[in-house]
Amino acid sequence: MESTNPTAAILVIGDEILTGRTREGNAWHLAGVLANAGFDLKEMRVVSDDHDRIVEAIRALDKSLGGAYDHLFTSGGIGPTHDDVTADAVADAFGVGIGINEQARAAMQARYDKLGLELTGNRLRMARIPDGAELIENAASAAPGFTLGGTHVMAGVPEVFSAMVDALIPRLVGGRPLVSREVEIMRGESDVAEDLAEIARQNPKLSLGSYPFTREGRYGTKLVVRGLDEPAVETAFAQLCQRIGVTP
Amino acid sequence: MESTNPTAAILVIGDEILTGRTREGNAWHLAGVLANAGFDLKEMRVVSDDHDRIVEAIRALDKSLGGAYDHLFTSGGIGPTHDDVTADAVADAFGVGIGINEQARAAMQARYDKLGLELTGNRLRMARIPDGAELIENAASAAPGFTLGGTHVMAGVPEVFSAMVDALIPRLVGGRPLVSREVEIMRGESDVAEDLAEIARQNPKLSLGSYPFTREGRYGTKLVVRGLDEPAVETAFAQLCQRIGVTP
Numbered sequence: 389m390e391s392t393n394p395t396a397a398i399l400v401i402g403d404e405i406l407t408g409r410t411r412e413g414n415a416w417h418l419a420g421v422l423a424n425a426g427f428d429l430k431e432m433r434v435v436s437d438d439h440d441r442i443v444e445a446i447r448a449l450d451k452s453l454g455g456a457y458d459h460l461f462t463s464g465g466i467g468p469t470h471d472d473v474t475a476d477a478v479a480d481a482f483g484v485g486i487g488i489n490e491q492a493r494a495a496m497q498a499r500y501d502k503l504g505l506e507l508t509g510n511r512l513r514m515a516r517i518p519d520g521a522e523l524i525e526n527a528a529s530a531a532p533g534f535t536l537g538g539t540h541v542m543a544g545v546p547e548v549f550s551a552m553v554d555a556l557i558p559r560l561v562g563g564r565p566l567v568s569r570e571v572e573i574m575r576g577e578s579d580v581a582e583d584l585a586e587i588a589r590q591n592p593k594l595s596l597g598s599y600p601f602t603r604e605g606r607y608g609t610k611l612v613v614r615g616l617d618e619p620a621v622e623t624a625f626a627q628l629c630q631r632i633g634v635t636p
Numbered sequence: 637m638e639s640t641n642p643t644a645a646i647l648v649i650g651d652e653i654l655t656g657r658t659r660e661g662n663a664w665h666l667a668g669v670l671a672n673a674g675f676d677l678k679e680m681r682v683v684s685d686d687h688d689r690i691v692e693a694i695r696a697l698d699k700s701l702g703g704a705y706d707h708l709f710t711s712g713g714i715g716p717t718h719d720d721v722t723a724d725a726v727a728d729a730f731g732v733g734i735g736i737n738e739q740a741r742a743a744m745q746a747r748y749d750k751l752g753l754e755l756t757g758n759r760l761r762m763a764r765i766p767d768g769a770e771l772i773e774n775a776a777s778a779a780p781g782f783t784l785g786g787t788h789v790m791a792g793v794p795e796v797f798s799a800m801v802d803a804l805i806p807r808l809v810g811g812r813p814l815v816s817r818e819v820e821i822m823r824g825e826s827d828v829a830e831d832l833a834e835i836a837r838q839n840p841k842l843s844l845g846s847y848p849f850t851r852e853g854r855y856g857t858k859l860v861v862r863g864l865d866e867p868a869v870e871t872a873f874a875q876l877c878q879r880i881g882v883t884p
Contacts, residue, residue, distance in 0.1 A: 403845055406677045407814060407862060408668030410847070412660060415682075420656030429654045431689070434663075434680035437845070441679070468826040469846045470833035510829040545848050566655060578716040581758040585718035597651055597685070598717045599658070600793050614655060 389595035391616060393428040393563030394458040397449040400434040401442055401464035401474050402544055414463040414542075414549045421553055422461075426562030426616075430457055437465055442477035452537035453481060459560065461553075464544030466533065468510040474541060475534075479518035482536055489517035492532050499530035525555040564616040569625040573634055576600065577609040583631040584611065591624045593617065637843035639864060641676040641811030642706040645697040648682040649690055649712040649722050650792055662711040662790075662797045669801055670709075674810030674864075678705055685713055690725035700785035701729060707808065709801075712792030714781065716758040722789060723782075727766035730784055737765035740780050747778035773803040812864040817873040821882055824848065825857040831879040832859065839872045841865065 398418055404410040415432050422429045431449070435441040442465070447453045450460040465474030479486040492515040493507070500507045514531035517523065524533035524542065528551040533542040535556070542552040573580070577598045588596040594615035601608050611632075613625040629636045646666055652658040663680050670677045679697070683689040690713070695701045698708040713722030727734035740763040741755070748755045762779035765771065772781035772790065776799040781790040783804070790800040821828070825846045836844040842863035849856050859880075861873040877884045 403843060403862070404847055404860070405664075406667060406680070407671050407816065408664060408666075408677075409816065409860070411664045416653075416656060416659045418656075419654060423655050429656075430684065432654070432680075432682035436678065467846070467848065469829045470836050471843075471845050508826065510826040513829075545850075547850060568655065568657065578756065578758040581717045581761075588718050595651055595719075597719050598715070599652055600715065602793075602795060612652070612657070614651070 389615060390593040391428045391563070393426050393616065394561070395456075396422055396427040396429045396459040396461065397431040397433070397457045398429065399442075399445050399449060399460060399462045400432070400544075401437060401462060402434070403436045403471070405434050406436055413546055414544065417546075417550060418461055418463075418553055421557060423566040425557050425560070426564050426566075427459060427560075428563075437471045437473055439473050439477045439480070442474060443481045446478060446481040446539055450481075450538045452539075458538055460539045462539065462541045463549055466514065466531070466541060466543050468513045472513075475516055475518060478536060478539060478541055481539075482518060484519045484536070486516055486518045488512065488515050489521075489523070491523055492517050495523075495526075495532060496530045524552045527551045527555065566614055566616065567618045567621045568612060568614045569621055569636070570610055570612040571625075571629060571634055571636055572608055572610045573632065574603075574606055574608045576607045580609060580611065580632050583628065587613075587624055587628045587631065590627075591615075591620065594620060594624050596624075596628070637863060638841040639676045639811070641674050641864065642809070643704070644670055644675040644677045644707040644709065645679040645681070645705045646677065647690075647693050647697060647708060647710045648680065648792075649685060649710060650682070651684045651719070653682050654684055661794055662792065665794075665798060666709055666711075666801055669805060671814040673805050673808070674812050674814075675707060676811075685719045685721055687721050687725045687728070690722060691729045694726060694729040694787055698729075698786045700787075706786055708787045710787065710789045711797055714762065714779070714789060714791050716761045720761075723764055723766060726784060726787060726789055729787075730766060732767045732784070734764055734766045736760065736763050737769075737771070739771055740765050743771075743773075743780060744778045772800045775799045775803065814862055814864065815866045815869045816860060816862045817869055817884070818858055818860040819877060819882055819884055820856055820858045821880065822851075822854055822856045824855045828857060828859065828880050831876065835861075835872055835876045835879065838875075839863075839868065842868060842872055844872070844876070
């Protein structure tokens with residue numbers, strides 16, 4: 389698919405995903421948000437809570453560090469415990485220092501005062517922010533995320549991740565939203581492969597996909613037409629439906 | 637965590653994941669299988685149905701091609717339609733040819749005969765296998781996956797992926813299964829950060845993780861101890877529970 393939208397990658401940091409104990413959901417959520425906000429998500433990665441792996445991935449994925457994409461969104465590893473190593477890894481990837489950020493400390497202090505809790509050493513660890521970073525507000529639990537270069541660092545807890553995404557996305561300049569039309573047919577994908585390929589050939593700016601499934605023991609296929617040009621998507625989708633003889 | 641187990645990565649191929657329309661489940665399933673079978677899963681990636689991106693990822697991840705890990709498991713892009721480009725990309729990554737594999741054709745022919753279907757051009761496309769690859773049986777729908785070097789290529793349809801995983805894993809030499817013990821407490825993770833860090837310091841061969849959650853408006857934390865040495869995991873877990881005052 390042809391796209392002039394800004395490109396993006398998602399980096400999920402966390403052993404709990406790699407050991408199969410937790411099913412990843414933050415990247416899935418953000419992928420949908422990015423499609424609607426006009427970002428072209430090209431890649432997702434999951435790495436463990438390991439300083440060197442995180443540094444390596446950030447450098448490979450953030451264009452401002454010579455990597456591949458305009459924006460890199462990370463999830464996980466910015467909490468108060470010993471296995472939360474993301475903020476230090478980001479500082480190292482960018483070659484900057486890290487320390488308590490006064491704006492972050494103030495946001496956390498306000499919340500902890502309200503809750504009647506003390507802002508102790510471990511909690512304060514969440515106010516450690518790489519030098520020069522801009523904070524991402526956390527409406528869910530105060531401890532902020534941050535942006536440095538093209539890298540946007542957010543928490544792994546789903547409610548907090550989602551709150552940070554809500555705060556961050558409106559301040560980024562996206563492109564045209566991805567438009568998608570789909571239909572399900574109860575036929576195997578081999579049956580429609582030629583028609584699909586023909587429509588794809590006629591529409592090089594669109595992306596046509598087919599996704600087989602089984603339902604009650606029968607084979608079906610979901611056909612999807614995607615692109616940034618809505619009228620072109622609608623026209624190609626109508627052509628496809630006509631060729632394979634289904635009502636959209 | 638210290639591990640002498642073979643290392644592994646998972647590469648998921650598919651636009652439908654990157655556009656946020658489908659929540660990834662195959663990598664999640666395989667991650668659990670790999671932990672139990674004694675493989676140390678280090679990384680997951682998701683890339684689009686794009687020949688060059690797939691080639692690049694395979695070369696970066698498969699040690700037999702100079703990449704990072706002993707095993708690379710892929711999901712997606714080996715169906716009969718124009719957007720299924722994985723088999724060709726794998727052949728190119730390894731610099732080998734690709735063509736109809738007679739063993740694959742025979743397996744598919746037997747199944748299609750049984751179903752009374754013709755093995756047409758599009759369906760036959762699924763018997764195209766890189767030269768020198770070993771087939772992975774597909775008990776769900778016949779069209780096989782394949783292994784080339786350290787790369788194991790499987791389908792994206794969950795039932796088929798799962799059938800291929802079942803056929804493949806027993807023939808690979810794994811290591812020691814990952815042992816994991818966990819407990820949930822209704823306290824924030826800051827409260828237990830020091831105890832957790834202390835147990836982690838005392839047990840450098842184990843991995844200790846804490847995962848905050850909210851339930852009915854209250855904060856909780858899941859504490860996890862992981863490792864390959866079961867008695868060491870049990871001992872460290874008991875120490876942790878004692879320190880934070882919970883019953884395992």
